[in-house]
Amino acid sequence: MSTPAQVWSYRTLIVNLAQRELKSRYKRSLLGWMWSLINPAVTLGVYTVVFGIFFGAEAPVAGNGESQVFALWLFCGLVMWNLFSGVINTAISSFSGAGGLLTRTYFPPECPMIAGLITVVIQALLEGGILIFFMIVIGNLSFTMLLILPLFALMACFAFGVGLVLGLMNIRYRDVFYLTGIAMQVLFYATPIVYQMSILEPTAQAILRFNPLTSYVGAIRQVAYFLTFPTLGSWFVMITSAAVSLVGGWMIFSRWAPTVIEEL
Amino acid sequence: MSAIVVDGVSKKFRLHTDRAHSLKELVTRRDRNAGVDQFYALDDVSLEIPEGSMYALVGHNGSGKSTLLRCIAGIYRPTTGSVKVQGRISTLLELGAGFHPDLTGRENVYMNATILGMSKKQIDGVFDEIVEFAGIGDFIDSPVKIYSSGMYVRLGFSVAIHVDPEILIIDEVIAVGDQEFQRRCFEHLFELRRRGVTIVVVTHGMDTVQTMCDRAAWLEHGVLLDEGPAPAVASKYLRQVNEHEQEHRALVSERAVAASEAADAAALLAIEEVKVIESIPSELEPAQPEVVLPPKPAEPVVLTGLRFTSAAGKPISSAVVGEPLRIEIDYLASSAVENPVFGIAVHSVSGWHVTGVNTKISHFPVGVIHGAGTVVATMNPLRLNAGEYLISIGITDPQIQHFYVDEFQGWELFVRESGELTAHGIVDLPLTWSLELDSSTPD
Numbered sequence: 222m223s224t225p226a227q228v229w230s231y232r233t234l235i236v237n238l239a240q241r242e243l244k245s246r247y248k249r250s251l252l253g254w255m256w257s258l259i260n261p262a263v264t265l266g267v268y269t270v271v272f273g274i275f276f277g278a279e280a281p282v283a284g285n286g287e288s289q290v291f292a293l294w295l296f297c298g299l300v301m302w303n304l305f306s307g308v309i310n311t312a313i314s315s316f317s318g319a320g321g322l323l324t325r326t327y328f329p330p331e332c333p334m335i336a337g338l339i340t341v342v343i344q345a346l347l348e349g350g351i352l353i354f355f356m357i358v359i360g361n362l363s364f365t366m367l368l369i370l371p372l373f374a375l376m377a378c379f380a381f382g383v384g385l386v387l388g389l390m391n392i393r394y395r396d397v398f399y400l401t402g403i404a405m406q407v408l409f410y411a412t413p414i415v416y417q418m419s420i421l422e423p424t425a426q427a428i429l430r431f432n433p434l435t436s437y438v439g440a441i442r443q444v445a446y447f448l449t450f451p452t453l454g455s456w457f458v459m460i461t462s463a464a465v466s467l468v469g470g471w472m473i474f475s476r477w478a479p480t481v482i483e484e485l
Numbered sequence: 486m487s488a489i490v491v492d493g494v495s496k497k498f499r500l501h502t503d504r505a506h507s508l509k510e511l512v513t514r515r516d517r518n519a520g521v522d523q524f525y526a527l528d529d530v531s532l533e534i535p536e537g538s539m540y541a542l543v544g545h546n547g548s549g550k551s552t553l554l555r556c557i558a559g560i561y562r563p564t565t566g567s568v569k570v571q572g573r574i575s576t577l578l579e580l581g582a583g584f585h586p587d588l589t590g591r592e593n594v595y596m597n598a599t600i601l602g603m604s605k606k607q608i609d610g611v612f613d614e615i616v617e618f619a620g621i622g623d624f625i626d627s628p629v630k631i632y633s634s635g636m637y638v639r640l641g642f643s644v645a646i647h648v649d650p651e652i653l654i655i656d657e658v659i660a661v662g663d664q665e666f667q668r669r670c671f672e673h674l675f676e677l678r679r680r681g682v683t684i685v686v687v688t689h690g691m692d693t694v695q696t697m698c699d700r701a702a703w704l705e706h707g708v709l710l711d712e713g714p715a716p717a718v719a720s721k722y723l724r725q726v727n728e729h730e731q732e733h734r735a736l737v738s739e740r741a742v743a744a745s746e747a748a749d750a751a752a753l754l755a756i757e758e759v760k761v762i763e764s765i766p767s768e769l770e771p772a773q774p775e776v777v778l779p780p781k782p783a784e785p786v787v788l789t790g791l792r793f794t795s796a797a798g799k800p801i802s803s804a805v806v807g808e809p810l811r812i813e814i815d816y817l818a819s820s821a822v823e824n825p826v827f828g829i830a831v832h833s834v835s836g837w838h839v840t841g842v843n844t845k846i847s848h849f850p851v852g853v854i855h856g857a858g859t860v861v862a863t864m865n866p867l868r869l870n871a872g873e874y875l876i877s878i879g880i881t882d883p884q885i886q887h888f889y890v891d892e893f894q895g896w897e898l899f900v901r902e903s904g905e906l907t908a909h910g911i912v913d914l915p916l917t918w919s920l921e922l923d924s925s926t927p928d
């Protein structure tokens with residue numbers, strides 16, 4: 222079982238793995254790094270057109286008391302969602318992708334997982350930067366936006382714990398990969414990202430509150446759009462879910478990864 | 486001091502003959518253990534590898550050598566037993582394993598070296614040496630996918646040996662690159678040994694084992710068959726391989742005889758069929774009879790006897806140091822064979838290859854042989870010291886490519902002392918002493 226201290230001693234390797242991933246990702250493409258911006262931009266555009274224009278969904282009034290930009294209100298939620306789904310998908314592919322290395326030389330199997338996590342977090346920071354940039358453009362700015370960073374950290378921990386377990390299971394049962402794809406679709410609409418909680422019936426709202434992602438998405442809107450603080454309740458949900466997921470996922474992964482590596 | 490202690494290690498693998506690959510199967514299948522075969526890749530293996538030694542693991546493919554290496558390296562966990570390792574391990578299980586084709590050689594060197602446990606500063610220090618050793622030159626800043634396979638492998642090896650490990654684990658990768666590169670690799674391994682690095686290798690090159698390694702372990706089907714000084718283990722292993730090969734040959738020739746009888750019958754049938762077909766007046770091409778390959782012919786030269794004789798040609802039971810020894814090789818050539826090469830190899834019982842001679846390197850013209858005859862090798866005087874030796878005989882084609890006869894360590898030669906000890910060790914080299922006085926020295 223690898224302890225965090227053991228993994229820490231391999232930090233150079235983790236950084237190198239992450240660098241390798243980032244460097245090789247956009248090699249031989251003309252637009253290169255631009256792709257990491259084009260993808261979220263297109264998603265945002267499509268959702269804005271479909272939900273904001275076709276369905277005529279209206280955004281609530283922003284923290285500065287005047288702006289009412291659906292695209293930005295949506296973007297807050299999307300940034301959080303992209304971080305969540307990115308971490309999980311990367312965790313699944315990182316573990317099977319590192320198989321060639323793990324069977325030939327010894328290093329803690331957590332290393333490629335953390336390297337994958339880093340690449341996704343960098344992407345999230347980039348998107349967060351763009352979000353803040355446009356908030357400045359519309360004149361919706363406050364120091365509460367600094368809380369985006371701890372929110373990202375909590376989300377990354379929560380998703381990483383889940384991703385560790387899914388990545389592990391995926392080696393034995395490839396179904397996990399497909400199941401995750403479906404679950405992500407369902408979860409996306411089971412989280413108030415493209416719609417407001419208030420449009421739902423009270424029963425549906427109550428059910429949605431059991432989804433921890435509701436708290437994360439709500440919290441980032443609080444700090445980046447409404448420029449207020451998240452409620453104590455949502456802090457509690459986020460911190461608890463992140464801690465349980467990370468510790469549990471890490472323990473399960475450390476316990477079983479060496480056995481699973483033999484099947485890679 | 487032992488760098489590595491392997492204590493009663495067993496490694497059980499599950500052979501999934503019919504594994505549930507989906508969750509549905511996992512849930513619906515009643516007998517979950519059906520179809521799961523287990524086998525032991527390692528079965529209660531215990532050995533100690535002394536610090537600073539070069540240790541070889543030998544055995545056939547699938548004997549568990551690589552599994553043992555992976556257990557030592559920490560990649561696999563033993564099912565039972567334990568492995569204790571003292572020192573930093575660098576593994577060389579596959580060259581360039583971590584290379585990413587799209588990244589440049591430089592980027593990959595840093596990547597690979599970090600996987601092997603080096604810090605950036607350490608890599609900076611040896612980077613030029615790595616490139617120099619690999620002989621990559623300006624290609625270091627090109628993506629590795631445009632490298633030739635030789636360059637790829639050289640760069641991988643170069644990284645692995647420059648990581649300054651305390652224990653180096655190598656799995657059959659020495660046999661890469663051209664002669665020149667191999668020689669440099671061996672030189673570097675020697676250098677590492679001098680620095681006190683413990684080296685564990687898996688290899689099929691018995692020369693490597695005999696000349697470079699201190700100790701060796703012979704694994705067969707996961708069981709440790711023998712462990713001890715490398716030359717002795719290697720020669721035992723080689724002898725067993727040769728016995729197997731002879732059994733195999735005997736079996737093949739038996740089958741060949743049976744096949745040739747069957748073929749004769751088949752050929753008869755085939756000819757009759759052809760005749761039948763030919764007798765049909767038709768525009769169609771006659772069907773070709775199935776081609777039956779003739780059975781592999783028996784070797785044109787066979788060994789019919791071998792004798793150790795004295796100068797007078799009398800058979801002797803043991804030779805004497807310093808006296809003449811004749812080795813008479815009786816052969817029978819069933820057809821004319823042009824310029825065959827007769828060779829003799831002498832091994833000590835501990836496995837050292839004492840000498841190997843043949844008629845080709847001695848420029849002895851054998852000419853065309855046909856029928857029975859005897860080739861005599863005379864050693865006068867016999868330079869072997871007292872002891873027991875193993876004699877191998879080979880008869881080959883002029884290019885020493887095909888062995889008509891390959892009797893590896895088939896005879897024992899006993900050499901006894903002449904009464905007066907003339908030298909220690911295995912051989913008594915021809916040598917004279919002299920004393921040259923310096924005339925300028927004052928008296």
